[in-house]
Amino acid sequence: MVFNKFKNKKLIKSPEQIEGIRKAGLLNNAVLDEVAKHICAGMSTEDINTIVHEYTIAHGGIPAPLNYEGFPKSVCTSLNEVVCHGIPNEDEILIEGDIINVDSTTIVDGYYADASRMFIIGRTTPEREHLVKVAKECLELGIKAIHPYCHVGDIAAAITKHAHDNGLYVVRDYTGHGVGIKFHEDPDIVHYGKAGKGPVLVPGMVFTVEPMINIGTWKVFVDEDDDWTVVNDLELDSAQWEKTLLLTEDGVEILSE
Ligand code: MF3
Ligand code: CO
Ligand code: CO
Numbered sequence: 001m002v003f004n005k006f007k008n009k010k011l012i013k014s015p016e017q018i019e020g021i022r023k024a025g026l027l028n029n030a031v032l033d034e035v036a037k038h039i040c041a042g043m044s045t046e047d048i049n050t051i052v053h054e055y056t057i058a059h060g061g062i063p064a065p066l067n068y069e070g071f072p073k074s075v076c077t078s079l080n081e082v083v084c085h086g087i088p089n090e091d092e093i094l095i096e097g098d099i100i101n102v103d104s105t106t107i108v109d110g111y112y113a114d115a116s117r118m119f120i121i122g123r124t125t126p127e128r129e130h131l132v133k134v135a136k137e138c139l140e141l142g143i144k145a146i147h148p149y150c151h152v153g154d155i156a157a158a159i160t161k162h163a164h165d166n167g168l169y170v171v172r173d174y175t176g177h178g179v180g181i182k183f184h185e186d187p188d189i190v191h192y193g194k195a196g197k198g199p200v201l202v203p204g205m206v207f208t209v210e211p212m213i214n215i216g217t218w219k220v221f222v223d224e225d226d227d228w229t230v231v232n233d234l235e236l237d238s239a240q241w242e243k244t245l246l247l248t249e250d251g252v253e254i255l256s257e
Pocket of ligand 2: 103104105114115116210242
């Protein structure tokens with residue numbers, strides 16, 4: 001039983017667990033749809049937090065970020081040069097041309113699903129449009145590289161090639177992750193690297209892919225004031241899209257997007 005070690009590490013989900021994560025994924029999608037319906041210039045990132053929090057609770061879910069390792073809000077809102085883990089704030093007002101990542105994770109009956117989308121506020125610059133589009137393509141090409149018994153590095157290589165072909169950079173300090181029973185599980189899903197390297201992905205695994213794509217540099221820093229907000233080291237723009245995926249014998253099922 002070659003793959004017993006995965007089962008022992010609980011990396012392979014049971015059909016019951018998959019059904020639970022699927023349900024969490026549907027509510028998480030609906031939360032992001034609700035944000036999409038309302039997001040606009042003049043709104044604060046705190047207003048986005050309120051939408052996510054209230055919609056999630058009203059539909060029987062729990063927003064996983066709230067109090068997770070001390071995170072103070074129910075969703076991450078990462079504006080322009082913020083890479084990830086931005087904290088909603090009533091003084092942060094969206095303006096025309098902004099690009100923002102909204103990253104929602106929902107718990108339903110104890111199961112977790114995690115996804116994020118970019119939103120463009122009104123019309124923006126060609127450079128920002130390109131960044132958001134290429135970041136989305138990086139996620140899609142990363143997903144296309146996933147097959148039963150592939151290596152995590154196969155995903156990373158597809159993402160890295162597309163980013164570099166477009167003059168953009170892949171953040172290395174943060175990864176995708178197993179998800180479902182907990183917020184963050186093994187394995188780490190790196191987005192930067194070489195095909196054939198890293199852990200093997202086996203049917204029954206549930207994990208995220210969530211490449212963070214920067215202009216100018218792959219490097220980042222963490223805001224010293226809040227210890228959460230991750231920023232492009234050159235303070236140039238950054239974009240990210242995330243999905244929760246189930247690997248099956250036939251390919252990939254998207255559980256949340
Ligand atoms: N949703 C993020 C991820 O994709 C994690 C956010 S942790 C938080 O893994 F505490 F900032 F919410
Ligand atoms: Co997320
Ligand atoms: Co995630």
